[in-house]
Amino acid sequence: MNPLELAGAGPGPAFTVTFDGRPVRALPGQTVAAVLWAAGVTSWRSTRGAGRPRGVFCGIGVCFDCLVTVNGRPNQRACLVPVRPGDVIGTQDGTGHEEARRAH
Template structure:
């Protein structure tokens, strides 16, 4: 099988103009485009890590990009352990980095 490029005027997907959205990441607005995953918005904004491991605090971000590895976990709108690579961003989403759980004495 050979690959070939499809002329834009025959593309059945008919891409339209970008529709912007804004999510809050740790209280800061981050711009994205409708259809992007949260990981896509974060990566496009130059953010490469958004979680730390519970053992040692090592930084993590997207690794596999298909929801298998769980390295991209974030809190979204108060819901913990959301895989950023699978969840489509919605305008107004509130995303919080996940880190070592706080120990309450």
């Protein structure tokens, strides 16, 4: 039994987003964090100081550990933001602003 079977889910058609350049399958309604977990990814940020990897911690938008860059916008809480087809999701390094600047 997996969670989708457990809840009797019949989601709409899956679509593709990218994470650090590679395609990842997403289901409608899932958050960025849920899509990454389903793809086996549990970290998508390195901290500003020691550069340590982080991912979901509180899962409800309180802890800000799951910050991620979505479509060039850093500091999005992956556990809150729903995915949309074609989203470009990237590991956020530090504040994320260096990458955002480079992209423009």
